[in-house]
Amino acid sequence: MRRLLSNWENGGRLLSNKNSIIIKCLERHASGGVDANVQPGKERQPAQKSPAENGDAFATKYCMGLVEKYDYENYLSTLLLPQELRQAAFALRAFNVEVSRSVVGHHLEPQITKMRLKFWYDSIDKCFEPATNKSYVQDQPVLRELQRTVGVRRLNKVYLRRLVTARERPSNQAFDVMRDLEDYADQTCASLMHLLVELSGIRDINVDHAASHVGKAQGIVMLLRAIPHTGRQQAVAVPLEVLVRHGVSQERILRGAPDDKAVEECVFEVASAANTHLELARQLLPQMPRVARKIFLSAVATGSYLERLRRAHFQLTHASCIKRDSMLPARLFWKSLFNKF
Incomplete structure (x- = not known):
């Protein structure tokens, strides 16, 4: 019996380790993997980026972290999307997380909930405006990523609005x-x-x-x-x-x-x-x-x-x-x- 329990515990640890390896592989795959041009034993030097690119990189990482924390199962499935869809998918899922969090709280006043949802509803129109327009979108990483997404993809604004109005x-x-x-x-x-x-x-x-x-x-x-x-x-x-x-x-x-x-x-x-x-x-x-x-x-x-x-x-x-x-x-x-x- 002692040997059986020992084998079971070792098997559980092995399964946990395998899952951890799979998750790390998925995250590495999402980040683009290893640069094939880097020689073994040499460290790749980071490329110089403009402030705008650094901001976009921060927003992308912020959205991924938000989904990982509050929507872990969909975080894993999004990592497996094709690379050309992954960043935009994280932007949409992060926006959905932010909207759903607006109505979370057992003691949240209804008026506060309405104000939060109104903010996200109005933000959808702001994201469809040209990026050159100055607005609070540039100060919110999720909205900044969403604006970039709708700028390069043809998305139906109705679906985005339904994500908000349904939570009312x-x-x-x-x-x-x-x-x-x-x-x-x-x-x-x-x-x-x-x-x-x-x-x-x-x-x-x-x-x-x-x-x-x-x-x-x-x-x-x-x-x-x-x-x-x-x-x-x-x-x-x-x-x-x-x-x-x-x-x-x-x-x-x-x-x-x-x-x-x-x-x-x-x-x-x-x-x-x-x-x-x-x-x-x-x-x-x-x-x-x-x-x-x-x-x-x-x-x-x-x-x-x-x-x-x-x-x-x-x-x-x-x-x-x-x-x-x-x-x-x-x-x-x-x-x-x-x-x-």
Whole structure:
């Protein structure tokens, strides 16, 4: 038994080391790798950059750090994007992080939330103005990166605005039916997926449908994962029609007792909706261009969470559903090799 435990601990450390190596390889790949012109044993001398280029480099690094801190799973999947899309994708994800953080806080006054969202909403128009116009955009690294992105890519301003307006929904307002939950996921996560698709320049109806389905799956899962951290003054993400059908109160969802079968049925119904959208997106995989498949790598984390939730019998507070997926870096790298999600 002692030998078995020792082997298990060594295996766990080895797996952790492998994941760390994979993450470092992804980050090195994102930074451009090693310069082939540098001779072994010689250190590459940094090129002289103008102040503007230094500012852009800072903004790029700032966006990456922001996504890594607050949206780690999508940070990993973005590292695997083609180099020509990666910087712009981090700008979009960083903007989404900043907008979502504007409404975070159990004791945040509604008026303060509205003011924060109004700032980001107005900033979208500022980013579409010529870069020569003096404004506060140049003082905010995320907006500076977003302005650079919209200056070289044809992005739909409507999707950016939906990222902001969707967050105007009060945190204590419950979803009445499943359609309301799907609409919210569509306005937030699906809008971001559509923007990522636009970065690639792909115009394909199958890719657009997949972006919608993946976004809805991600949005529903995001709301499910937030339930264990939801305060009593906030509404849970389970629609009222589902709660009424199973005779469950929001308080019982928050308690998450492991032997409450009715709560399990409620969570199962919502998770099934997310899984349905994910499977519909995967069915469109054969009709997608290869570049588009890289964009949808973020769905790997969504599918992984749904599988862990199923094994935990749809108990949201189970340890496997709360902690970070240690195998995600390896899963993403493997799926990326075979252009799947």
